[in-house]
Amino acid sequence: MDLRYSEAELAFRAELRAWLAEVLPTLPPKPDPDDWPARRAFDTGWQRLLFEAGYAGINWPTEVGGRGATLTEQLIYLEETTRAGAPYVGVNFVGLLHAGPTLMTEASDEQKAAHLPRILRGDEVWCQGFSEPGAGSDLAALSCRAELDGDEYVITGQKIWTSFAQVADYGELLVRTDPDAPKHKGITWLILPMDIPGIEIRPLQTIVGSTEFSEVFFDEARVPVANRVGAENDGWRIAMVTFSFERGTAFISDLVETDRMISDLVALAKKVTRRSATAWDDKALRREVGRMQADMDALWALTKRNLAQADRHGVPGPGGSVVKLYYSELLQRLTDLAMQILDRASLSRTDVAGLGSGAFVEERLRSTSFTIAAGTSQIQRNIVAERILGLPKDR
Amino acid sequence: MDFELSSDQQALAEGMRAFCDGRFAMATVRSLEDVGIERGLWRELAEMGVFSLRLPEGAGGVGLGWADAALAFEELGRALVPGPLVWTHLAAGLVPGAAEGTVVVTGTWRDEPTGVIPFAGIADAVVVLDDGGVWLVDGADLVVDPVALPLDPWTPCGVVQGQLPQGRQIGDAHAAAALRRGGAALVAAQLLGLAEASTDLSVAFARERVQFDRPIGTFQALKHLMADMLVRTEVARSAVYAAGVTLDDPEVGDADRAVAAAKVTATEAALGNAKTCIQVHGGMGYTWEVDAHLFFKRAYALAPEFGSVDDWSELLADLLDAAG
DSSP states (O other): OBOOOOHHHHHHHHHHHHHHHHHGGGSOOOOOTTOHHHHHHHHHHHHHHHHHHTOTTTTSOGGGTOOOOOHHHHHHHHHHHHHTTOOOOGGGHHIIIIIHHHHHHHSOHHHHHHHHHHHHHTOOOEEEEOOBTTBSSSGGGOOOEEEEETTEEEEEEEEEEEETGGGOSEEEEEEESOTTSOGGGSEEEEEEETTSTTEEEEEOOOTTSOOOEEEEEEEEEEEEGGGEESSTTOHHHHHHHHHHTOOSOTTHHHHHHHHHHHHHHHHHHHHOEETTEEGGGOHHHHHHHHHHHHHHHHHHHHHHHHHHHHHHHSSOOTHHHHHHHHHHHHHHHHHHHHHHHHGGGGGOSSOOTTSOOHHHHHHHHHGGGGGTTTSOHHHHHHHIIIIISOOOOOO | OBOSOOHHHHHHHHHHHHHHHHHSOHHHHHHTTTTOOOHHHHHHHHHTTTTTTTSOGGGTSOOOOHHHHHHHHHHHHHTTOOSSHHHHHHHTTTSTTTTTTSSOEEEEETTOSSOEEETTTTSSEEEEEETTEEEEEEGGGOOEEEOSSOSSTTSOEEEEOSSOOOOEEEEEHHHHHHHHHHHHHHHHHHHHHHHHHHHHHHHHHHHHOEETTEEGGGSHHHHHHHHHHHHHHHHHHHHHHHHHHHHHOGGGSOHHHHHHHHHHHHHHHHHHHHHHHHHHTGGGGGSSSSTHHHHHHHHHHHTTTTSOHHHHHHHHHHHHHHHO
16 A cells, blocks of 8 residues: 655646646636526536647547546545646536546447537536436336437427537436337437427526526437437446546545635634634644544545556446545535534625625535435435345345 | 555455454354453464564564454454453563463553453553653552453453552553554454454344244345445445554654554444344343344443544544644
């Protein structure tokens, strides 16, 4: 076991850090969170800068134009960009981390050539049409229909939780092509152009008030058969390939942010006065924060173990579900503690009395989604119990 | 960076597990109830290198590091091997006979307020840590009253009568701090082993035990309990291994901080998992014959060693305070 960075890794870090120091001050101000065209312009502008500097597709193989970085370099990349406050992947998320990797392994050469370079340059934005009102945790129960008519699929049905649908050029779409087959065997993966007739997008408002998710309705929307990736009815397998592309780096940015949030919480506790002392003078509170730091440091070490296992064995160890479960609950504990410290100051979502309180209140609201999105904590526990511990299935 | 066991480390862990399976099978451990230590088995532990693992080869040791020792102690914890293993390991090289297994060494810290010392009255010597250094008290110079009913029957204890003797100084303040840090890391490794073993015991039971016409491991209510056991174990394992690596190579991080994370997470994993193990076993978990209570009691017996969860959490808070 070795936690030392090699000379090459240290050089990679230094070079990236220097580049970030140079480029970040030149970025335009962050757009209003509800101004979707402005957000697209901002995020894709950042992607273009990454592309020109050779950092685009950090985890993509070099054959398709990516950086082909090692897992440790990816760790460093995510650590440095997050620490420096660089823009998050934003509207490029699905293209870079979901649809792109699927196309790489499953699409035809024409499909790859049409999309991969554009995703890397920030010219093309993707969204995801997987979940449906009746197919959440049970994704394979999806019922959005696609019927073949000549050389087109005619699509009718509904998708939900589609991020960035308002500004996406394409969507990765799972549709039911064989309603009579067992549920995993009748699904097809399509490249959906978002500008065709028969698509209606209705934004949902989250508990934070934000509008990144939409419902997407299809009323006989027509998609060319040429947009199908892989064989008809092989879409479930293709969708699963995407998940296996994840090599243990998914939560690195979140962990870096949370680590900083613990330090910010200490600063906050020192400013909040309770009777004659500050909250930070409360020994019980200090211990609780110390325990959270222990959990945080352990999660960081677990991430490094996961990367080492993925490097050696090609697939990440059990770590993915473990990190997600533990991290999401840690963040909720942390922000809950912040709410207790803030007391009445928590009634405002913007800063009160110079406390820097707004970020904690926002994060308390936002973090409720972390135990739900990308596999609820309950589904994650089933995965851990059945796939790692080998407990019998209930189905 | 490659935070995975090397092939040598893999072999060390496997060798130690095979040794424990052979020499400390549950029937053997059970036979040590109320005594904790059997001198012949203690010497076998010494021959296996448990105490001399980190001593230089020139001094009759194996010349390995803290990370390697953590792997060995994880297996000792898993097998519920009783005795003041960590104290004797730390005493190797400082107390003659400790490395060879001829002298059993236990220990305490001078400001411990109750006078309870595990294996006092049985061990040959007591190491005492305080802010001034490391001290050695001969077992014969200690007046102890045995604890009539120890929490963990495999961890008999004595209560020191009167003042703890000053003892003979065998290390300075720096050495005392290093022993406390290293001791905490190795106890954390033992706790990690307990957390693993109680998970395995629970899973095996839940796959076999049938109620409502199906194995109880089919029920999500139980699955989720056991999933949480694995999560706590893997989180703790990462922290324990990181502590070992950081003690060996201080340039990769702050050793106190790494040890604190290990002791906090491993204690919580061992206690949480042992408690859940009893729960998964239902009524049988409350019986003496099922092993679940052994993990529960040992976890509590090890939790205070070399600093509690509260002590190390406070240290982490102090480090955050100093950084901010």
